[in-house]
Amino acid sequence: DTGVSQNPRHKITKRGQNVTFRCDPISEHNRLYWYRQTLGQGPEFLTYFQNEAQLEKSRLLSDRFSAERPKGSFSTLEIQRTEQGDSAMYLCASSSGGALDWELFFGEGSRLTVL
């Protein structure tokens, strides 16, 4: 068990560029989540996968955001035409899908800075 791995850890980009983040969950976990966190705030839900199926998306999520989890393993989060307001820490988490499923295992995040 190597934990949840996220890459890159830091990304600086210019407004209007596209960025992609990768998440490798704990290998036996079938559930994967993306959250976003800004300074002084708690994590904010973006989207959720069970295996390869994207089952939930935040109602606040812009169409510029898209996520995939091909083959139910790693996941990618792409942000198109980045805006300065997208600057945040993007957190990935996974869980084993137990009955309660309250224990999410988070990665250390990918920090995005949009100039």
Next chain:
Amino acid sequence: GQSLEQPSEVTAVEGAIVQINCTYQTSGFYGLSWYQQHDGGAPTFLSYNGLDGLEETGRFSSFLSRSDSYGYLLLQELQMKDSASYFCAVRDPGSGAGSYQLTFGKGTKLSVIP
């Protein structure tokens, strides 16, 4: 929608006991959980309460009162390494009871001083 209120900052002395409160408003309730996050680190799960009462895990305990929409995290025998942010979280029913969204509070920054 969901909303959670917790104090933004708490300071306590090493060796002491500190309580971090959380009040919530939810359209449906499935339980309250707590996470710890050190600066620059990943949030880590601490505890979950689905029913009223106290759950104890080592130096940490968590309490829930569903009738008061209130819970707290109790940290005993504080250590310097407990300095971190603590978040309460509830499950957002979203579009149905099967939602797995967690809604987090804004967090309480705990500073433990010698």
